Amino acid sequence: MSADFLARLAQGVLNLSWQSLVMIAVAGLLLYLAIVRDYEPLLLLPIGAGALLANLPLSPLLGEQGMLTVIYRAGIENELFPLLIFIGIGALTDFGPLLENPRMVLLGAAGQFGIFATLLLALALGFTRNEAASIGIIGAIDGPTSIYVSGILAPQLLGPITVAAYSYMALVPVIMPPVIRLLTSQRERRIRMPYSQRTISKRTRVIFPIAATIIVGILVPFATPLVGSLMLGNLMRESGAVERLTHASANELANIVTLFLGLAVGSTMVGTEFLRLSTLLILLLGILAFAIDTAAGLLFGKLLSALSGGRINPIIGAAGISAFPMAARVVQRIAAEEDFENFILFHAMGANAAGQVASVVAGGVLLALMGAG
Amino acid sequence: MDDLMFGLQVTLYGMGLVFALLTLLWALLALVARLEARPQRTSAGAPVAAPAPQALAATGVRVQGPGADQLAPELLAAIAVAVLAHAADHRPQVAAEVRSPAPDSLLAASRWVSAGRARQTARATSRRRG
Numbered sequence: 371m372s373a374d375f376l377a378r379l380a381q382g383v384l385n386l387s388w389q390s391l392v393m394i395a396v397a398g399l400l401l402y403l404a405i406v407r408d409y410e411p412l413l414l415l416p417i418g419a420g421a422l423l424a425n426l427p428l429s430p431l432l433g434e435q436g437m438l439t440v441i442y443r444a445g446i447e448n449e450l451f452p453l454l455i456f457i458g459i460g461a462l463t464d465f466g467p468l469l470e471n472p473r474m475v476l477l478g479a480a481g482q483f484g485i486f487a488t489l490l491l492a493l494a495l496g497f498t499r500n501e502a503a504s505i506g507i508i509g510a511i512d513g514p515t516s517i518y519v520s521g522i523l524a525p526q527l528l529g530p531i532t533v534a535a536y537s538y539m540a541l542v543p544v545i546m547p548p549v550i551r552l553l554t555s556q557r558e559r560r561i562r563m564p565y566s567q568r569t570i571s572k573r574t575r576v577i578f579p580i581a582a583t584i585i586v587g588i589l590v591p592f593a594t595p596l597v598g599s600l601m602l603g604n605l606m607r608e609s610g611a612v613e614r615l616t617h618a619s620a621n622e623l624a625n626i627v628t629l630f631l632g633l634a635v636g637s638t639m640v641g642t643e644f645l646r647l648s649t650l651l652i653l654l655l656g657i658l659a660f661a662i663d664t665a666a667g668l669l670f671g672k673l674l675s676a677l678s679g680g681r682i683n684p685i686i687g688a689a690g691i692s693a694f695p696m697a698a699r700v701v702q703r704i705a706a707e708e709d710f711e712n713f714i715l716f717h718a719m720g721a722n723a724a725g726q727v728a729s730v731v732a733g734g735v736l737l738a739l740m741g742a743g
Numbered sequence: 744m745d746d747l748m749f750g751l752q753v754t755l756y757g758m759g760l761v762f763a764l765l766t767l768l769w770a771l772l773a774l775v776a777r778l779e780a781r782p783q784r785t786s787a788g789a790p791v792a793a794p795a796p797q798a799l800a801a802t803g804v805r806v807q808g809p810g811a812d813q814l815a816p817e818l819l820a821a822i823a824v825a826v827l828a829h830a831a832d833h834r835p836q837v838a839a840e841v842r843s844p845a846p847d848s849l850l851a852a853s854r855w856v857s858a859g860r861a862r863q864t865a866r867a868t869s870r871r872r873g
Contacts, residue, residue: 472772475765482761486754493750502750574775581771589764728765735760739753 385427389641397422409540413632417533420636438637441630449521451631452514453599458624460603461616463726465578467719469570478724480670481690482732484509484663488655495651500524503740505652508535509659510729512692518596519733522742529638530649534656542693546700549664550688559708561683563717575608586731593734600730664688689718692729698722802827
């Protein structure tokens with residue numbers, strides 16, 4: 371048996387680098403979080419699997435015709451997957467709480483401040499402008515928007531940004547409560563909000579996605595793909611005319627694309643590219659972005675509370691982010707901890723739905739300001 | 744320094760634009776609400792007729808546990824609606840043996856019927872294999 375033959379057989383072991391081993395451990399951590407801790411398993415499991423497959427030595431999956439490369443080119447490079455996911459999200463989202471209380475859209479706007487504050491911090495840390503904007507978009511707390519924007523502005527940072535966006539989204543119940551408690555008094559958290567129940571007609575529900583697409587599309591064309599996809603899904607849902615398509619978008623389409631998206635993002639986490647100081651900084655800035663979003667929403671909630679003569683519970687401002695409906699549930703839980711009979715869930719859901727629309731708008735605005743395209 | 748100035752500009756314009764766009768959306772939603780033919784408003788304090796106990800019993804939903812008998816009829820009705828909506832939503836999605844039958848269907852009489860059928864089917868399959 372020649373040495374050449376033996377070397378060919380052992381090339382997997384011979385090409386194993388320390389970076390590959392570290393990334394295999396990282397992939398193991400992601401799989402652990404998904405399977406054992408149930409943290410965003412739909413995304414973290416495929417991402418972990420993608421990272422594992424991409425870091426095995428000489429992985430043919432990353433070759434020119436490798437499966438992961440083909441998936442990446444088919445859906446990430448051209449921004450297709452995040453948009454398809456948005457159609458599914460739109461088909462799953464009920465904007466009713468927002469339509470019943472339209473002023474909540476302002477809380478959604480305030481909840482986007484984390485994007486811009488993080489952008490400033492990233493610039494101060496020496497990231498380029500496009501990289502800083504991509505890191506800032508983690509503050510949208512919206513996975514598909516983060517992938518869409520960073521894929522255009524800084525595709526080299528796609529891996530860490532996506533991992534930060536999705537894994538921190540699972541940590542919303544951990545990140546939000548201390549910020550809320552720090553910035554509000556017990557008296558503020560106990561404020562009860564009256565319910566004004568208004569029946570939202572089907573006509574309004576149908577008009578909303580169409581009008582939102584037209585307004586945002588005309589004023590911020592960069593946001594058209596994001597808002598258009600989100601609202602297409604919602605229009606299908608609310609019109610009731612295409613139940614099969616709505617069901618397919620919310621289930622089959624969303625599930626298949628989620629799998630491909632996760633694998634493709636995981637495949638970008640190759641050790642030699644991923645294991646850098648910048649990745650650590652991105653992860654730190656990401657968690658800061660979440661905290662700043664919560665704080666900004668809260669402070670704006672306080673402002674609205676003061677302007678309304680104390681009739682608005684300021685903590686619903688913290689729900690003005692895109693993590694739907696987890697943020698609203700956390701806010702309700704905190705309110706109930708102070709006063710068991712205080713039900714602000716519906717108001718918080720309104721702010722949360724606004725946060726979803728606002729994050730998409732903010733993503734488009736950011737792309738426009740960065741001159742992308 | 745240039746980069747930071749750029750960042751501040753982006754922050755200023757960005758937040759301004761996001762607020763402006765969403766304010767526009769708010770105005771539009773308010774307009775649509777006004778144009779609604781007959782907006783029905785029910786204030787939180789307005790009296791709502793409590794459901795009759797017979798109506799609640801007819802749903803087949805029973806609320807049990809300590810203090811359950813002290814719950815207000817409105818709250819019991821809300822719980823019944825939530826349970827029925829949840830059952831209607833999930834019934835087609837779960838496996839046959841754990842599927843919760845509609846409250847007024849024949850199968851509602853005994854959930855173990857479906858579980859028993861599942862066991863029978865499993866036994867028949869294993870006999871055929873054997």
